[in-house]
Amino acid sequence: MHDLVSCMHELRFGRSPATMALVPHGGGAGGSATMAMPMLTADNYTVWAIKAQAILDVHTVWEAVAPGDAAVNARKDKMVCALLLGALPEDVLLQVSAKLTAREVWDSLKVRFVGADRVRAASLGTLRGEFDRMKMADGEELDVYGGRLAAMAARYANLGETLDDAALVKKLLDTVPDRLFPVVAGIKQFHDVTTMAFDEALGRLRAFDERVRRRGQDGGGRGGEQLLMTAAQWAARESTRRCSGRRRRAQRGVGERRQQAQALLQVRGARALPGTQQRGICVYRV
Structure with a gap:
């Protein structure tokens, strides 16, 4: 004492x-x-x-x-x-x-x-499972979800492990709702997510989400429309487009043949050449 x-x-x-x-x-x-x-x-x-x-x-x-x-x-x-x-x-x-x-x-x-090493290993396994199951809940704000991910990194650090930005960015981009999919696709296509800072990824998502919300509040344009199609929707659209094209070409061909026949019948002074009406063929001479 x-x-x-x-x-x-x-x-x-x-x-x-x-x-x-x-x-x-x-x-x-x-x-x-x-x-x-x-x-x-x-x-x-x-x-x-x-x-x-x-x-x-x-x-x-x-x-x-x-x-x-x-x-x-x-x-x-x-x-x-x-x-x-x-x-x-x-x-x-x-x-x-x-x-x-x-x-x-x-x-x-x-x-x-x-805890000691054995307890620490068990706690770390539980923490990894909790991290793997994390996803953004319906109606959850993006900042709140980002805070939960950042808190998970602090819990990892407390157990002597490191949850780096690459893992946090991947988890963030893979678990956000569908309304943010366009910006997620853009980030993955034009940026190296393995070196991107977690705060940068969160900031890009927040900026896009804010623009979408603002357009929805203003009632502007295509704010609530679907931006991308599924593979099935795209295939159905292409099939409908091809069928419509074939119908238009067929109708155009019928119209052209009808016009040619009418023009041929309306020729004035036409008469049939003798000896040429064979096998259903009639030749006219003006």
């Missing part, structure tokens, strides 16, 4: 346990700064870890948790230990109070909420 008491002396009493006054290492013209550490709960570890790391990093004490090859500054280590302990619920605090360093406290929390 001596280590716990030593760490807790770094807190400024009289404040909420989640709000502490930090003094940057080495002093500084700005003096002390007040920064709120989020409280850890049973289901917010991913978000809590991101916020906690940002707060520790802005005060240049994150190196106490991830020192690399450098030696850990003792004052920074105590500062981080105090901040972490002050953001823990009582049951978790009692479990990590025997840890000697801030690195040990952080790793203990990670093992508790993320």
Whole structure:
């Protein structure tokens, strides 16, 4: 318990346990700064870890948790230990109070909420299945769905895996509704989706979706019409077009033959040449 008491002396009493006054290492013209550490709960570890790391990093004490090859500054280590302990619920605090360093406290929390390697592998498999099943729901806003995909990347990172932009872009383009298919086809045809940033793909889809919505609200032109045909629709259309063409050509040929016969019969002064009416053939001479 001596280590716990030593760490807790770094807190400024009289404040909420989640709000502490930090003094940057080495002093500084700005003096002390007040920064709120989020409280850890049973289901917010991913978000809590991101916020906690940002707060520790802005005060240049994150190196106490991830020192690399450098030696850990003792004052920074105590500062981080105090901040972490002050953001823990009582049951978790009692479990990590025997840890000697801030690195040990952080790793203990990670093992508790993320799990050991075996649990991590199982969690990662569950997460992959959840990612594979993701799709944009009916009526869901594009920004909301993009946020769900980005959150999935953060969950992957928390398990030590990387969900890169290529996987996110592919998932985004493959699971958006049919109304966005024209722009999806354009992106895949004219851009390299393996190197495209996720934010860029989301921005292109958002711009197209906004134009379609605006045209629909204005009642303009072909906003609600079908832009592309299925293979069956295209084949039926071509078959109808060919049949219509044949009928028009047949009707034109009949009309031409009728006109020729009428012109031949109306020739004035025509008479049959003698000896030529053979085998149903009649030759006229003007």
